[in-house]
Amino acid sequence: MTPGASDGLVVDAEVRRGSFSLTVSLAAAAGQVLGLLGPNGAGKSTLLAAMAGLTPVSSGRITLAGQVMDDAAAGTFVEASQRPVGFVFQNYRLFPHLTVAENVAFSPRARGMGRQAARSAAGHWLNRLGLTDLAQRKPDQLSGGQAQRVALARALAGQPALLLLDEPLSALDAGTRLDVRAELKQHLAEFTGPCVLVTHDPLEALVLADQLVVLEAGRIVQRGTPEHVARQPATEYVAKLVGLNLYAGHANGSRIALKAGGGFVAASQELHGEVLVAVRPSAIVVSNQHPQQSSARNIWPARLTGLTLLADRVRLDLEGQPSALADITPAAVAELSLSPGSQVWLAVKATEVAVYPRAGGQPD
Amino acid sequence: MVTRIAPSHLTARARARRSAWSGAPRSVPPPLLVPALIAVAFLVLPLAGLLIRAPWRHLAATLSGTDATQALILSLWTATVTTGISLVIGVPLAWVLARTTFPGQRLLRALVTLPLVLPPVVGGVALLLAFSRVGLIGQYLDSWFGLTIPFTPLAVVLAQTFVAMPFLIITVEGALRSADQGFEEAAATLGAKRMTVFRRVTVPLIAPSLGAGAVLCWARALGEFGATITFAGSFPGQTETMPIAVYYALENDPDAAIALSLVLLLVSVVVLVSLRDRWLRGGSVQ
Numbered sequence: 145m146t147p148g149a150s151d152g153l154v155v156d157a158e159v160r161r162g163s164f165s166l167t168v169s170l171a172a173a174a175g176q177v178l179g180l181l182g183p184n185g186a187g188k189s190t191l192l193a194a195m196a197g198l199t200p201v202s203s204g205r206i207t208l209a210g211q212v213m214d215d216a217a218a219g220t221f222v223e224a225s226q227r228p229v230g231f232v233f234q235n236y237r238l239f240p241h242l243t244v245a246e247n248v249a250f251s252p253r254a255r256g257m258g259r260q261a262a263r264s265a266a267g268h269w270l271n272r273l274g275l276t277d278l279a280q281r282k283p284d285q286l287s288g289g290q291a292q293r294v295a296l297a298r299a300l301a302g303q304p305a306l307l308l309l310d311e312p313l314s315a316l317d318a319g320t321r322l323d324v325r326a327e328l329k330q331h332l333a334e335f336t337g338p339c340v341l342v343t344h345d346p347l348e349a350l351v352l353a354d355q356l357v358v359l360e361a362g363r364i365v366q367r368g369t370p371e372h373v374a375r376q377p378a379t380e381y382v383a384k385l386v387g388l389n390l391y392a393g394h395a396n397g398s399r400i401a402l403k404a405g406g407g408f409v410a411a412s413q414e415l416h417g418e419v420l421v422a423v424r425p426s427a428i429v430v431s432n433q434h435p436q437q438s439s440a441r442n443i444w445p446a447r448l449t450g451l452t453l454l455a456d457r458v459r460l461d462l463e464g465q466p467s468a469l470a471d472i473t474p475a476a477v478a479e480l481s482l483s484p485g486s487q488v489w490l491a492v493k494a495t496e497v498a499v500y501p502r503a504g505g506q507p508d
Numbered sequence: 509m510v511t512r513i514a515p516s517h518l519t520a521r522a523r524a525r526r527s528a529w530s531g532a533p534r535s536v537p538p539p540l541l542v543p544a545l546i547a548v549a550f551l552v553l554p555l556a557g558l559l560i561r562a563p564w565r566h567l568a569a570t571l572s573g574t575d576a577t578q579a580l581i582l583s584l585w586t587a588t589v590t591t592g593i594s595l596v597i598g599v600p601l602a603w604v605l606a607r608t609t610f611p612g613q614r615l616l617r618a619l620v621t622l623p624l625v626l627p628p629v630v631g632g633v634a635l636l637l638a639f640s641r642v643g644l645i646g647q648y649l650d651s652w653f654g655l656t657i658p659f660t661p662l663a664v665v666l667a668q669t670f671v672a673m674p675f676l677i678i679t680v681e682g683a684l685r686s687a688d689q690g691f692e693e694a695a696a697t698l699g700a701k702r703m704t705v706f707r708r709v710t711v712p713l714i715a716p717s718l719g720a721g722a723v724l725c726w727a728r729a730l731g732e733f734g735a736t737i738t739f740a741g742s743f744p745g746q747t748e749t750m751p752i753a754v755y756y757a758l759e760n761d762p763d764a765a766i767a768l769s770l771v772l773l774l775v776s777v778v779v780l781v782s783l784r785d786r787w788l789r790g791g792s793v794q
Binding site for chain 2: 198229230231298299
């Protein structure tokens, strides 16, 4: 497939589980962090399980560093215990009956090292992840961030050729998440093989991954660099996730008729045909009355259906033609005396309406 | 029409108590209280009677004067061997029942747990038919190895295993079913082969249940009567276990029977205490 894939991971396979089917074709080069982004039930964890050998593929194949791990047609399957894969599970799954040191020494030991050698290999990784002081603790005596590091050390101690991380930060509280994320980024940078990271947190994906693959309902709907995906989300899910209003529509010059009703005027776009329209929630101006004297070319009425307090602003859920998310300050909410059910006017400047041709996935 | 509301009196103490129990009244209505008290009396009074009637003053002499020591030693070692055998062959069976699927598995589980509800005497008869010198298995043991099992200490162990092992199997199977298999998956991704996973992860994780099942099995083996007396008989020093000794002592020497019963009662209390976390917490198990 891609050049350099011989020392990386190549997945071109389908996994069926009951009525659910996951069809994926992707590659991750050595040293690359591939982010798998998608809503719950999209098949992210199933894909990781297939890479780890916890579940076989139904058709297609998985190769790692040029070696076949799983090939449905040829009937080849490498058991999970034989794969050079390190897996950091969502809730870490640290063995509760073993100490931190024993947890980290588990893989070297299971892969055939003697007791003494395994202990010193574990010592190396404990030291590298700053866990030496915690070596004799049991997992239930660790904080979330510490447990996450132990899980990473345990996975790395097996000297894997592929590192898999399933929602590595989701078990942490918001406060520690920032620190751990920065730390994790550094450790991932030191890992020489390909790394696949599953998350449903777009920020996590944007920060940690070099390349993103967006999965929805068992299909890849978008792939690209984090910047590309954030700027041009291909589906409503991605748009919501990265905080964009995204609409499918039909463009005729600068005028766009939206599928869901309503329309936009965009600045100097010479696009025709099927397009996606993106509007940042912070670009929408909310007022109580029709803004009479305004430079905004897009003005429409809407009804407030919900308010969510984000870190420094309030996100309004607005129903209208079209419906939209708008971000305003808490002070503005008070000034406009907004509450669910309020009738408001929305305004967007044409220059804030980003339009791009639709390709690939269905934004439905 | 409005129903008249009749307020009741609630003292400060009653208020505190009720608020601690999420508001429901804590007094027991008489139709439930009386039968409950009868049940308590029925369960507790006989044991109290045993304690009251016990020949406390010459307890030691009574115990040493009979075959009690012999019977106690026989009971202790056979129950222990039974538990050992049950662990060695019962735990793998529990694993097979909990972790695999195959045709006829439900039937197998039913057969395996049948001894739980089967009258032990029937088990004894079945064992006798299987292992007697002309039995299904016994004829070969006899002709090939010259081995005769019925009415030997080995028969005691087999009878106890037949009756007690299912207790261990269902306890361990339940624990294996409810255990988080995520840990086993994690072990596999860390390079552990299946037996390593079993040894280093599965067994340690179910250790509390394994212990409880073993204690339960041991206690059941210790109290086994029906299958043992049918299959192994009651030869003092050979196959006369504690329960059988109690039964015969009651005819000639009631004081000895009481003393022996006290010993078994003591053992039972110890077992109960060792299982307290599991059983005495009330309501939910685990």
